[in-house]
Amino acid sequence: MNNRGKKMGLLLTGMALGATFCGGAAAAGIVAVPTRQPIYVDGQQAKMEAYNINGSNYVKLRDIGEQVCFNVYWDSDNGCVQVESGKPYTGTAPQQTAAAPTDGSRYVPKVGDVIRCDDGTDYTIKDVSRWDKNAFSSAPLGELPTATCDWSKLPQPEMPQAEARHFTSGGQDYLFQRNLYETRRMLYTLYNAIGDNPETWQNGQPVKFPSGNDKVKINLTIPAEVTPQSFWPWRAEQITELFNSCPPGTYSLEAWNVYKNGVFQYTEYSIYVS
Numbered sequence: 001m002n003n004r005g006k007k008m009g010l011l012l013t014g015m016a017l018g019a020t021f022c023g024g025a026a027a028a029g030i031v032a033v034p035t036r037q038p039i040y041v042d043g044q045q046a047k048m049e050a051y052n053i054n055g056s057n058y059v060k061l062r063d064i065g066e067q068v069c070f071n072v073y074w075d076s077d078n079g080c081v082q083v084e085s086g087k088p089y090t091g092t093a094p095q096q097t098a099a100a101p102t103d104g105s106r107y108v109p110k111v112g113d114v115i116r117c118d119d120g121t122d123y124t125i126k127d128v129s130r131w132d133k134n135a136f137s138s139a140p141l142g143e144l145p146t147a148t149c150d151w152s153k154l155p156q157p158e159m160p161q162a163e164a165r166h167f168t169s170g171g172q173d174y175l176f177q178r179n180l181y182e183t184r185r186m187l188y189t190l191y192n193a194i195g196d197n198p199e200t201w202q203n204g205q206p207v208k209f210p211s212g213n214d215k216v217k218i219n220l221t222i223p224a225e226v227t228p229q230s231f232w233p234w235r236a237e238q239i240t241e242l243f244n245s246c247p248p249g250t251y252s253l254e255a256w257n258v259y260k261n262g263v264f265q266y267t268e269y270s271i272y273v274s
Contacts, residue, residue: 030053030054031053032051032052032053032058033051033052033053034049034050034051034052035050035051035052035057037050037057039059041067041068046063046067047067048060048063048064048067049063061081061083062089062091065083065089065091066089066091069088069089070083070084070085070086070087070088070089071083071084071087071088071089071090071091072084072089072091073090073091073092073093074093075093101162101180101181102159102161102162102180103159103180104159104180104181104183104184105180105181106181107179107181108131109125109128109131109257109264110125110128111125111126111127111128112124112125113125115164115175115177116164117164117165117166117175118163118164118165118166119166121166123164123166123173123175123259123262124262125259125262125264126261126262126263127262127263127264128264129264130263130264130265130266131264141185141234144181144184144185144188145185145188145189145191145192145236146188147188147191147192147195148192148195148196149191149192149194149195149196149201149204150195150204151188151191153205153206154191154194154206154216154218155214155216155217155218157187157218157219157220158220159180159183159220160178160180160183160220160221161178162178162180163176163177163178164176164177164178165177172260172261173260173261173262174258174259174260175257175258175259176256176257176258176259177256177257177259178254178255178256178257179255179256179257179267180255181255182234182255182267182269183220183253183254183255185234185255186239186253186255186269186271187218187220187253189236189239189240190218190239190243190251190253192240193239193240193243193244194206194216194243194247196240197243197244197247199215199247199248200215200216200247200248209248215247215248216247216248216249216250216251217249217250217251218250218251218252218253219250219251219252219253220252220253220254221252221254222252222253222254222270222272223252223272226252226272226274227272228252228254228270228271228272229242229270229271229272230268230269230270231268231269232266232267232268232269233266233267234267234269238269238271239271242271242273246273249273249274250273250274251271251272251273252271252272252273252274253269253270253271254269254270254271255267255268255269255270256268256270
């Protein structure tokens with residue numbers, strides 16, 4: 001063990017004994033007296049408050065962490081003090097990175113969530129009061145659509161990777177987080193629209209071109225070079241009415257959670273037909 005480790009061990013031992021001793025000290029009427037004895041860390045005098053209790057010197061664990069370079073914080077969830085060796089002192093709990101599900105399951109953001117962005121930065125969620133409470137929506141979103149036709153006979157596009165795109169514009173800090181759960185809502189709504197349209201579904205089967213090719217193709221990403229139709233909040237008729245206006249084609253779908261300066265704004269739905 002190096003000198004810093006030995007000193008850290010001695011100081012921690014003193015702190016632990018002090019915590020035990022002080023519990024009984026209060027009951028016994030023992031007084032903690034400030035002491036001016038200097039404390040050195042690696043040969044350099046450290047600024048720490050010390051107290052003499054019954055002939056022994058004690059210092060605050062936070063002060064030790066700050067001087068010796070390890071983190072100390074109060075863990076309110078577990079009701080205890082946490083010590084993180086090998087991490088610089090902050091006095092606060094480490095931020096927990098929240099990763100959106102990659103399997104298309106639902107993710108509900110919470111205040112304090114830290115999103116790791118594709119550019120390597122961390123984006124902290126500060127306000128989600130608008131989540132599922134859009135002023136233009138008649139009610140919170142329900143469950144995903146259920147099948148009105150045999151979805152297994154329709155194209156099965158691959159679910160895209162979870163993404164978190166971070167950028168600044170006009171002095172504002174934005175995050176676009178791909179919402180795979182709502183992408184599934186778009187896909188299932190399109191499936192049912194295919195099944196409800198006689199041009200694309202007959203006798204329990206999808207209608208194909210004479211060549212045998214599918215009349216409807218589906219992608220769950222939109223090419224960057226095109227301009228899709230975008231809308232919010234969610235309205236299923238945006239999908240069904242567009243589909244019924246021109247059933248054959250390639251349909252590209254995306255859904256994104258939009259944040260501005262850490263505040264959730266809305267979930268944006270985009271569709272492009274070619």
